[in-house]
Amino acid sequence: MDRARDRQRVSSARIHKGSFGNLRLLWLLVGPGILVMLGENDGPSMLSYAATGARYGVGFFIPFIILTFVMALVVQEMTVRLGAVTHRGHAEMIYDRFGPFWGRFSMIDLMIGNFLTLVTEFIAIRAGLGFFGIPPWAAVLGTLGVLYVALMTHRYWTWERITLAAAMFNLIFVPVALLAHPQWRSIGHALVYWSPLPGGVNKDMVLILLADIGATVTPWMLFFQQSATADKGLTPRDIRFGFTDTLVGALLAATAAVATVIAAAPLFAHHMSAENFQAAQFAEALQPFIGRWGAALFALGMFEAGMVACITISTASAYAFGEVSRQPHSLNLPMSQGKAFYGVLFLEAVAAAGLVLIPGLPLVSVVLVVNVIAVLAMPPALIFLYMLVNDREIMGDFVSPRWANILASLVVILLVGAGILYGISVIAPNLFALIGGN
Amino acid sequence: MSEAPKSDVDRVSAENSAWVMQSLEAGQLASARSKHYPRRPLKRSEAILFWGLRMYLLFMLGVVVYQVWTTAH
Numbered sequence: 001m002d003r004a005r006d007r008q009r010v011s012s013a014r015i016h017k018g019s020f021g022n023l024r025l026l027w028l029l030v031g032p033g034i035l036v037m038l039g040e041n042d043g044p045s046m047l048s049y050a051a052t053g054a055r056y057g058v059g060f061f062i063p064f065i066i067l068t069f070v071m072a073l074v075v076q077e078m079t080v081r082l083g084a085v086t087h088r089g090h091a092e093m094i095y096d097r098f099g100p101f102w103g104r105f106s107m108i109d110l111m112i113g114n115f116l117t118l119v120t121e122f123i124a125i126r127a128g129l130g131f132f133g134i135p136p137w138a139a140v141l142g143t144l145g146v147l148y149v150a151l152m153t154h155r156y157w158t159w160e161r162i163t164l165a166a167a168m169f170n171l172i173f174v175p176v177a178l179l180a181h182p183q184w185r186s187i188g189h190a191l192v193y194w195s196p197l198p199g200g201v202n203k204d205m206v207l208i209l210l211a212d213i214g215a216t217v218t219p220w221m222l223f224f225q226q227s228a229t230a231d232k233g234l235t236p237r238d239i240r241f242g243f244t245d246t247l248v249g250a251l252l253a254a255t256a257a258v259a260t261v262i263a264a265a266p267l268f269a270h271h272m273s274a275e276n277f278q279a280a281q282f283a284e285a286l287q288p289f290i291g292r293w294g295a296a297l298f299a300l301g302m303f304e305a306g307m308v309a310c311i312t313i314s315t316a317s318a319y320a321f322g323e324v325s326r327q328p329h330s331l332n333l334p335m336s337q338g339k340a341f342y343g344v345l346f347l348e349a350v351a352a353a354g355l356v357l358i359p360g361l362p363l364v365s366v367v368l369v370v371n372v373i374a375v376l377a378m379p380p381a382l383i384f385l386y387m388l389v390n391d392r393e394i395m396g397d398f399v400s401p402r403w404a405n406i407l408a409s410l411v412v413i414l415l416v417g418a419g420i421l422y423g424i425s426v427i428a429p430n431l432f433a434l435i436g437g438n
Numbered sequence: 439m440s441e442a443p444k445s446d447v448d449r450v451s452a453e454n455s456a457w458v459m460q461s462l463e464a465g466q467l468a469s470a471r472s473k474h475y476p477r478r479p480l481k482r483s484e485a486i487l488f489w490g491l492r493m494y495l496l497f498m499l500g501v502v503v504y505q506v507w508t509t510a511h
Binding site for chain 1: 474475476477478480484487488491492494495497498499501502504505506
């Protein structure tokens with residue numbers, strides 16, 4: 001009923017031609033793309049970007065991060081196409097088309113990856129609010145409260161708009177970057193020449209490279225956007241708007257990511273080691289360069305990044321669980337009909353929240369490891385997506401165009417290549433030196 | 439275009455049901471969604487690719503564990 005109501009509004013907007021009609025239609029249809037992109041600018045992602053700026057300054061990594069968002073745009077567009085044509089979630093399609101064996105495999109990958117990522121979101125939340133003197137238990141409980149309020153609307157549209165409004169605060173990193181007095185000339189040079197890369201290619205650089213890819217392209221995004229596209233009720237006529245939605249999301253998220261690198265660059269310029277910094281320590285270290293307000297905004301940004309991702313990632317898990325277990329799965333469901341859906345969503349968040357309250361947990365190591373695992377798990381997930389979106393039996397005339405397939409193949413090759421480079425740097429450092437690393 | 443029902447009290451009424459069917463695509467209706475897409479048999483090359491990537495993932499996870507272990511010691 002709720003979805004029908006949403007579709008009626010879309011049909012009404014279609015009747016009104018002209019730029020106002022198109023803008024209204026876009027307003028009604030945007031959501032999953034912006035949410036997935038800003039949701040992926042999560043706690044560990046922002047921490048990776050800050051570590052990048054602090055260790056490498058403004059140079060190679062700025063254009064590289066923009067490239068990772070292009071990669072994300074290519075693969076996320078495929079999920080819109082698939083969700084709008086099949087009206088099914090990603091996990092459900094893998095389960096149906098490739099059978100329970102591969103369906104369960106991809107579901108287990110997703111659940112483990114999401115749980116670990118959720119732990120890192122609560123690390124960011126705890127660290128971000130720690131800057132303001134808020135104790136960890138209060139930070140964690142407050143976030144669970146926000147998650148509960150967002151879910152209790154029992155309406156996809158309301159949930160989406162609340163989460164979108166919260167996600168927009170990701171752009172808080174833009175004023176922080178401006179407070180760092182960026183060298184525009186250096187940024188322009190970096191964008192054109194992809195340099196400098198201080199220290200060259202070495203083991204640490206490969207780790208940051210992988211962490212930055214994992215900060216933009218991860219399996220939960222595929223599951224979330226396809227399921228949200230189906231839950232929102234998008235149809236093949238809306239694919240064009242779904243792409244615009246994803247493009248706008250990618251532009252906003254890339255802006256926030258690059259701003260974070262620029263904001264942390266003063267640490268590089270002043271040769272300050274940020275090797276084991278958490279969010280709050282980044283904010284404290286930056287305070288002499290960007291002032292108390294800038295540092296407070298930075299810490300607030302870390303908290304916001306963790307909180308929004310906490311909402312979207314736990315939702316992605318609940319969608320996948322419902323799709324595979326054949327339980328009702330929609331944010332439009334009342335609690336009585338969606339007990340399993342809301343239960344999985346909330347329990348996963350509570351378990352992750354509880355873990356970060358354990359004293360002595362090596363939080364920074366957990367963040368890095370989780371980002372690396374996300375990159376490694378991406379190629380198997382992408383192959384399922386690639387095959388589904390090229391499956392003429394389910395997609396008909398909406399199969400992925402050739403250019404998108406070529407780009408998606410390049411993304412898989414790049415991800416596998418980065419993973420192999422990381423593997424060589426860890427287990428065979430001598431071989432790594434032979435191929436040009438140091 | 440018919441007007442959207444104002445309340446949820448009559449969720450199951452015949453009138454509402456007709457309105458929902460008119461608003462949604464056939465594939466979006468609960469009746470259609472309860473049916474599943476048929477299974478697609480995997481070609482040999484596809485099965486090799488799936489297993490290859492699965493092995494890649496397992497091996498690389500081993501590398502991550504090794505790195506965590508060496509860093510911790």
